[in-house]
Amino acid sequence: MRKTFDAELLELGHELTAMADTAQDAIDLVTSSLSKGGEEGAKAAIELTSSMDQMERDIENHCMSLLMRQQPVARDLRTISTALKMVTDLQRIGDQAANIAEISLLMASDGEKPEVPEDLAIMSRQAGLMVRQAIAAYADRDETTALAVVNLDDVVDELFVKLKQDLTERIAHQEDHTGRAVDLIIIAKYLERIADHAVNIANWAIFCVTGQLQ
Amino acid sequence: MDAILKTEHLNLWYGDNHALKDVTLEMPEHQVTALIGPSGCGKSTFLKTLDRMNDLIPGVRIEGKVIYRNQNIFDPQVDVTWLRRHVGMVFQKPNPFPMSIYDNIAYGPRTHGIRGKKELDQIVEKSLRGAAIWDEVKDRLKKSALSLSGGQQQRICIARALAVEPDVLLMDEATSALDPISTSKIEDLIADLKKTYTIVIVTHNMQQATRVSDRCAFFLHGELVESGETEQIFSVPKDKRTEDYITGRFG
């Protein structure tokens, strides 16, 4: 039984990794589509995030069934209960990515092709990477990587503050179309929320390994 | 946390076989302590020692202390009958005496000199109620205890243990031969009994240990590896051997 159970726990890690990869792809896609303009990239990103709904349900069902059949304790219990928490964070990340895609669709329909600030592109890559690494830390039971993700949160927060200042200044000096700058600030805020969820996931990964809640 | 029963550096040998190795464990009052560990690790030996049921086995040697209410039970002045009256034992296989249900329960009190019918009637009813079997047997107290089902027999044995009004109840795999319904009845009973008694159980069923016990002690090869609150043991065990055992990674 132990062998079967171990294989299923491994499988659970794969399922979460696949969902995190999808989230990261959606984030990358939506940010790169911003500067390209057009609707294609944003639509593809929305499709990716809606495919995460099914992944969420599958993972939840898998967890429920393992709880019922294996009646896990100790580290096994943590592995499954944290999966249930993390899948919710992943789902929220998908929602935020979809929100960004919606904004970028609106921009595209206005025929806008905004110049994406370098910092926003960095934030986006950073956030996507944090999501992937947080889940990898869980799947590999790797506390060090999880801690690194937790510490990256400050970097993203700083980027957000800086970006907000830059964009507010642009609005003040009327260097930019006000509506567009506000949209970019909102997008940055969503990315910052994504990073927060990645940090939640990393904290769950730490709990899974150590049994200590941060 | 008041330990009504505790062992200090308890060692036991069956001949050359060192079956208990320096076991120091406290069993606090009105709590359920569960002893867990693989077959042959010494759980039954430990439990029996608490009731002095193996110090007369040839070749057995015991060192260290078992302290019941501040009294080392191996002190020469301790009377074993007195001890067993306060520390009762329920075994894995129900072992009712081949006599009526009533006489099974009245047996202990009678040996302690209680003769009056009224008093015995009261004790029998109270004990059977305490063991949650009164309603099932009240109309057939004169019938043989052996006519009952396994689960009922086990509760008769619990009632028999309760009849002498012990402080501590020791149960060695008391539900391992029972179906889920009888098991659940006895587990409810344990939860109820701990208000009045202090209980020590041996179980191979990890779910049972998490359901009924307040504290848990994990034994391996005669050694007490880890003890503590059940929630802690089953969520974040300190010792890797404990974790391996409770998650079924052993061997």
Ligand SMILES: Nc1ncnc2c1ncn2[C@@H]1O[C@H](COP(=O)(O)OP(=O)(O)OP(=O)(O)O)[C@@H](O)[C@H]1O
């Ligand atoms: N009466 C006895 N004479 C000699 N050796 C014994 C006796 N009873 C137990 N032992 C030995 O002592 C060790 C511990 O046995 P014990 O019955 O206490 O284990 P246990 O943990 O209760 O196992 P189980 O889960 O199978 O009931 C074993 O090596 C066993 O062979």
Ligand SMILES: [Mg+2]
């Ligand atoms: Mg035994």
